[in-house]
Structure formats: C-alpha cells, structure tokens
Amino acid sequence: ELNAIALVLGIFAGLGAIVFGKMxxxxxxxxxxxxQRGFLGALSIIIIPAIGGVIVGPIIYKYCSESKGHGVPEVMYAVMANKSDIRKRVAFFKTIVSSIxxxxxxxxxxxxxxxxxxxxMGSTFGQFFKFDEKKKRILVVSGLSSGVAAAFNTPLGGTIFGLELILTNFSPISxxxxxLSSVISVSIARxxxxxxxxxxxxxxxxxxxEIPFYMLLGAIMGIVSFFYIKGFYFFEDSFEKIKIPFYVKPAIGGFLTGLVGFSFVxxxxxxxxxxxxNAALSGQIGLTLLILLFFxxxxxxxxxxxxxxSGGIFSPSLYLGAMLGGALGIIFEIFAPNVISxxxxxxxxxxxxxxxxVAKVPLTCIIMIPEMSSDYSMIPTLMISVFVSYGxxxxxxxxxxxxxxxxNKKISTTKSFSxxxxxxxxxxxxxxxxxxxEPDMPLKKFxxxxxxxxxxxxxxxxxGExxxxISNSKVKNIDSKKIPFLKVRDAMSPPSYVRPYDRVPxxxxIMDERQCGRVLVIDxxxxxxIGIITKSDLLKAYRIAKNIGDDEDKFKIAEEFEEEISHVSHKIHDKLKWPKIK
Incomplete structure (x- = not known):
C-alpha cells in the first residue's frame, strides 16, 4: 500500500518539479x-528583485507563513514536532512565492x-489515507527526496538526502x-x-x-562553513530585529540583493x-573574480x-563551494604546478x-555530486575532502x-512561547x-x-444553561434547501469550554483537540x-505574555504570533480529559 502511494507521489513530485521550473x-x-526592456534599463537589475519581494511579502504574511525561508527546516520541524502534518496549502503557496x-x-x-x-504532497497523502505517524513520516521523506531527486536529476542522491537528513533510523522496508518515489520522479523529469x-x-x-591538497581543501571548507552559517543567521536575526512590518522586509532584501548582483551580471x-x-567548473573565471563571487x-x-x-539554500551552498574550491585550485597550482592536474x-x-x-550530509554529497556531473571517477577524492570538511x-x-x-531556533522559540x-x-x-x-430558533436566523x-x-x-x-463551518455544509426546515439544535455541536482561571495553554x-475556533468560559x-475566546483573542494573550504595549508594531506582533501559535497548539496538554456539560 505504502509503495503504491509512493509511486503516485513520485509522479506528482516529478510533475511538480517540472511545473515549478517552468514557473x-x-x-x-x-x-x-x-x-528590463522599459525605461529603467540596467537599473532594473537592482529594482526587479525588490519588486519580487514586494509581491511575495504580503502573500507569505497573509496566506502561508510556512512558505518563507528555505523549506527544509520547516519539513524537519513538521516531522519532529507536528506528527508529520503539513498544511495542504503549503505546496501551492511555496510554489508561487519561490518561483517569484x-x-x-x-x-x-x-x-x-x-x-x-x-x-x-507526501503529508497530504498521509492525512488523506489517515495513516499513523510512522507511515506519514515515510511519505513526507519520500516527497522530500523525490523533489530533490527530480530537481538535480539524481535519484540515488535524493534518496540518501532524505534518509540522512530526516529518517536517520530506518529499515529496508522504509x-x-x-x-521508489525518487526513481519515478526522476524518470518523469527526464x-x-x-x-x-x-x-x-x-x-x-x-x-x-594531490591527496594532501584535497585534504587541505576539505579542512578549509569545514572552517569556512562555520563562518558561513553564523554569518547567514546573523543577517536573518538582523532582519528580524528591524521594527517594520514583515511583508516589507523581502522587498528590502531584494533591493540589497540587486545592489550586490548589479556588478556581477x-x-x-x-x-x-x-x-x-558551470563557468567555474570549466575554468573560465580567474582567482580574484572567484573570491569576489564567493562573497x-x-x-x-x-x-x-x-x-x-522564499527559496532554497542548497544551490547557493554548492555555488559557494565551487567558487572557493576553484580559487583554492588556482592557488594550489601556483605553489605546486607540477602536482595539480x-x-x-x-x-x-x-x-x-x-x-x-554546511548541511551535515556527507553521504549525500559523495553520491550526488558524481550523479550530477555523470563522473564517478572522482568518488575516492571526493570522499577524502568530504570527510575532512565534515570533521x-x-x-x-x-x-x-x-x-x-x-x-533549533524554532524549537527554542516555541518552548519560550509556551x-x-x-x-x-x-x-x-x-x-x-x-x-x-436558542435551540428552537429557526436555523435560517443564523x-x-x-x-x-x-x-x-x-x-x-x-x-440559562x-x-x-453553532458555527459557520457547520452550517455552511448543510444543504441550503433543508435549512428552512431545521432548528438551531439540529446544527449545533457539543460546547468546548474552560474555566475563568484556566491558563491559555x-x-x-482544547482548540486543537476539538478542532474548533472558539472556546467558551464557564463559571x-x-x-x-461568562465569556468567549476566539483565535483572535489569543493575540491578546500573546501581548500579555510578551509584555507588549498596544502602541507597538501590530504587524510584527501578528507575524510572530501566527508563526508560533501554529507550532504550539497541538503540543500542549494534548491528553487532557474534559467533562461534558449536560
């Protein structure tokens, strides 16, 4: 059963990769x-990335906060903390905002x-067939692996990437x-x-x-990767601290990106x-330019x-490795011209x-790079550099x-929030x-x-009891022809409630357990x-918890709240038993 679904998933992933590339x-x-063909001319190189940011910022903010960033950590979080459940809208909006x-x-x-x-897609299949968490996890990893495999044309590399990164403890059955999904997705793409x-x-x-030089290459790559990761998150943290609405920030980032890229078209x-x-791999770039392109x-x-x-970190990391590696190759040749081939x-x-x-996936790189270049003679040398850099x-x-x-940032923020x-x-x-x-009121009055x-x-x-x-989500699914003949009691659901001194967790x-958007407060x-709490009221809880005043940036607060609340709700007191009100 799982293999059959994985096969279908591979078809969807392969087609998805093609559609995404075309978009x-x-x-x-x-x-x-x-x-570019308008009056802006060369300046459009700076302006266009900013315009892309103007478009994607509001989409991410309003419709799907999970679609921002580079994607893989969000999948890892879903597997680790959300029972491998990913909202169905993520695939659609990730395609839109990343392509833009x-x-x-x-x-x-x-x-x-x-x-x-x-x-x-894998999570959606798992939820549709009501699989347990273990099977859903396998489908999520299948979808991730088949996507990477189709993108790079590397069926084996894509498979190992998912296993090495997420499904670290696995059996042959998994x-x-x-x-299977990776092979099918690559076949579709090819x-x-x-x-x-x-x-x-x-x-x-x-x-x-040349083995000593490849060992030195690996050592330098491992050291530089440390500064790259720290530098990357330094910029991300700096953007988070800027007190402006979230949806404006991608436009600023796009403008700065355009400024950097203007001189290196x-x-x-x-x-x-x-x-x-490809230019670096063919030796068309000199030493100075390789270093400049790296930075x-x-x-x-x-x-x-x-x-x-929204976008991935995989290709940019490969780019940085190519530029730094190419520069080191030229430097090594200067000192050992008779050794460097x-x-x-x-x-x-x-x-x-x-x-x-950078990603702590040595086996993936040992397999994927030869697959990408269709040259497997490099594997012994690649293994040396990869293991040294990893070390x-x-x-x-x-x-x-x-x-x-x-x-880790998402997990620590979630714990603090809770x-x-x-x-x-x-x-x-x-x-x-x-x-x-009242229960005997005509339902049409709703x-x-x-x-x-x-x-x-x-x-x-x-x-008084x-x-x-009764809610919109229940009534809207009732045949409109039947509504004139029904009472409110016919469409009501059991009440969800808390006591006034119960804590927000x-x-x-109960909102997560009952899948409801409002909870009543009972004396x-x-x-x-005596009261009602809706999801919008939880923003007030966030303000109180964070000691935020009403005059502070509402957009920033809403963005933080929306991102955190979706990750916390299902984790807290999920085994509480609630008495029924008669």
Whole structure:
C-alpha cells in the first residue's frame, strides 16, 4: 500500500518539479519583459528583485507563513514536532512565492522549495489515507527526496538526502518507498525535460599526489562553513530585529540583493547560480573574480532568505563551494604546478565538501555530486575532502548544521512561547459580550445573526444553561434547501469550554483537540457562560505574555504570533480529559 502511494507521489513530485521550473522561467521572462526592456534599463537589475519581494511579502504574511525561508527546516520541524502534518496549502503557496523570488533575481535555489513541496504532497497523502505517524513520516521523506531527486536529476542522491537528513533510523522496508518515489520522479523529469544535468564539468583525473591538497581543501571548507552559517543567521536575526512590518522586509532584501548582483551580471549571483558554477567548473573565471563571487553570493543569499523571502539554500551552498574550491585550485597550482592536474576539479570537489559541512550530509554529497556531473571517477577524492570538511565542521559546530540552526531556533522559540503563556488566564483574554442563540430558533436566523453581529459562531443557551455551539463551518455544509426546515439544535455541536482561571495553554489544547475556533468560559459555580475566546483573542494573550504595549508594531506582533501559535497548539496538554456539560 505504502509503495503504491509512493509511486503516485513520485509522479506528482516529478510533475511538480517540472511545473515549478517552468514557473521560475515564466516569472523571469515576465520581469524581463516588463522592466528590463522599459525605461529603467540596467537599473532594473537592482529594482526587479525588490519588486519580487514586494509581491511575495504580503502573500507569505497573509496566506502561508510556512512558505518563507528555505523549506527544509520547516519539513524537519513538521516531522519532529507536528506528527508529520503539513498544511495542504503549503505546496501551492511555496510554489508561487519561490518561483517569484527566484524568477525576479533573488539569490536562492529551487531544490529547497521543491523538497518542501514534495514533502507537503507526501503529508497530504498521509492525512488523506489517515495513516499513523510512522507511515506519514515515510511519505513526507519520500516527497522530500523525490523533489530533490527530480530537481538535480539524481535519484540515488535524493534518496540518501532524505534518509540522512530526516529518517536517520530506518529499515529496508522504509527505504523502498523513498527510493521508489525518487526513481519515478526522476524518470518523469527526464522523460519531459531530457537527461541533461544542471552542471557541466570536465572529465575528472585522479592524481594520488594531490591527496594532501584535497585534504587541505576539505579542512578549509569545514572552517569556512562555520563562518558561513553564523554569518547567514546573523543577517536573518538582523532582519528580524528591524521594527517594520514583515511583508516589507523581502522587498528590502531584494533591493540589497540587486545592489550586490548589479556588478556581477551573468555569473549567477542573482538566481540559482548554475551559470556561475558551470563557468567555474570549466575554468573560465580567474582567482580574484572567484573570491569576489564567493562573497557576493554569500551576501545576496543572506539578504534574500534572511529577509524572509522564499527559496532554497542548497544551490547557493554548492555555488559557494565551487567558487572557493576553484580559487583554492588556482592557488594550489601556483605553489605546486607540477602536482595539480586541473584547478577546476577543485571547484567540483569543493561543491561537495562545502555542502557536506554546511548541511551535515556527507553521504549525500559523495553520491550526488558524481550523479550530477555523470563522473564517478572522482568518488575516492571526493570522499577524502568530504570527510575532512565534515570533521572540521563537527569540531566547530558539533552536530549542528544550517538546517539544524533554524530548527533549533524554532524549537527554542516555541518552548519560550509556551512558558510565557502559562501565566495568562482565560479571564485575562476572554470577550465578555456574549451573543447567544436558542435551540428552537429557526436555523435560517443564523445567517441574520452573522450579518448583524459580525461573528461566525454563537453559543446555544436554553434556560440559562449552555447546551451547544453553532458555527459557520457547520452550517455552511448543510444543504441550503433543508435549512428552512431545521432548528438551531439540529446544527449545533457539543460546547468546548474552560474555566475563568484556566491558563491559555489549556485553551490552545482544547482548540486543537476539538478542532474548533472558539472556546467558551464557564463559571464553575453557577454554570453561567461568562465569556468567549476566539483565535483572535489569543493575540491578546500573546501581548500579555510578551509584555507588549498596544502602541507597538501590530504587524510584527501578528507575524510572530501566527508563526508560533501554529507550532504550539497541538503540543500542549494534548491528553487532557474534559467533562461534558449536560
């Protein structure tokens, strides 16, 4: 059963990767036609990434906060803390905002978004078939792996990436659906797009005398990866501290990205960067420019993703490895001209060594780089550089990586958020103005109440006693022809309630357990309904917990609240048993 679903998932992931790639091309073409051929001329290189940010910022803010950033940490969080459940809308909005970000010149890759899109598809399949958490996790990893595999044309590399990064403890039975979906997705992509790889490298020649230089390359990559990760999150933290609405920040990041890329057009500083990688792999870039491109790509990527736009970190990391590796190859040749056989080969090995230390996925890089270049003779040398770089990175960062740093931030913020809310009571945030309906009222009056009171749900009270709750989500699913013949009692649900001195974590718990958008507050002595708490009231709890005044930035507060509340609600007191009100 799981293998059959994985096969279908591979088809969807392969088609999704193709559609996503075409949307990036369409987005790029659109911006070129509208702006580059207009009166702005060369200045459009600076303006277009900013315009992309103007578009994606509000979309992320209003519709899907999970679609910002580089995608993979969000999948890891869903697997670790959210029972592998990913909202169905993530795949759609991640496709939209990432294609606009990359197409407008944002420095980001397509692999992270495709991985998140595939994982979202896998989660959707798991939720649809009501699988347990273990099976859903396998489908999420299958979707992630098949997305990466289709993006890079690397079925084995994509499979190992998912296993090494997320499903670290696995059995052969769990590997089969992941490998199957990856193979199918790559087959679909190759059938439609052809077998050509994204990178083109010269044939690799192995010289045993160069082993010390490849070890030195690995050591330098491991050390530099430490500063890269710390620098990347320094910029992200700096953007978070800027007191402006979130949806404005991607535009600022886009503008700064355009400024950086303005002087390096054609070298891949803007966009995914494959043209720059291929130039480095063919030896077309000199030492000084390689170093400049390394720093330019680092800044452009930090500005794009650190500001909250959407895209992957995979391709930019490969780009940085290629530039630094190519530069080291030239330097090594200067000191040992009779030993170094091909300086561009160091760019290719550098790609694998750098990403292995950045993402802590050495096996993935040992398999994926040869798959991408269709040259497997490099594997012994690549293994040397990768293991050395991984070792140095482990010494400096421990088990952390560019993905784990983001994941740890989300987890620590969630714990802090939950702790803060434990001091806020239902009484502190409830709305005391109760509009109720009676059970024998005609159901058609519900819509009159909605229009009159601007609310989507009402408690149902008879003789002063709460007996139920009626909401828009329930009534709208009733056949409109039947509504004139029904009473309110026919559409009401059992009430969800808390006591006035219960803490907000209990409110979150029951909202998640009952999948409801409002909770009533009941006086335990008189059984009287004294208030109601909706999801919007929880923003007040957030203000109280964080000691935020009403005059502070509402957009920033709402953004923080929306992101955190979605990750906390299902975790708190999920085993509480609630008495029923009769």
């Amino acid at each position: 990036i091309e369409l987005s790029k073409h659109f911006f070129e036609i509208i702006f 970000t990359i197409g407008s010149g944002g420095s980001a890759g397509r692999e992270g978004p495709i991985a998140q899109i595939g994982a979202s 590997v089969i659906p992941i490998a 059938t439609i797009l052809g077998p050509e790889s994204a990178i083109r490298a010269a044939t690799f020649t192995f010289n045993p005398a 054609g070298y891949g500083v803007l966009g995914g960067g494959f043209e720059g990688m 330019a790509k680092f800044l452009a990527t930090s500005f794009t993703l650190g500001s909250g736009a 091909s300086p561009p080969a160091y760019a290719l090995i550098g790609m694998g060594a750098f990403f292995a230390s 140095f990175s482990a010494l400096l960062l421990g088990r952390s990586s560019i993905y784990m740093e983001k994941l 702790k803060d809310l434990s001091d806020v009571t239902a009484m502190d945030i409830m709305t005391g103005d109760i509009i109720s309906m 819509w009159d109440y909605v229009k009159k009171y601007k609310k989507l749900g009402f408690p149902v009270i008879k003789d 709460l007996i139920g709750m 209990k409110v979150l718990s 335990p002595s008189s059984k009287e309904t």
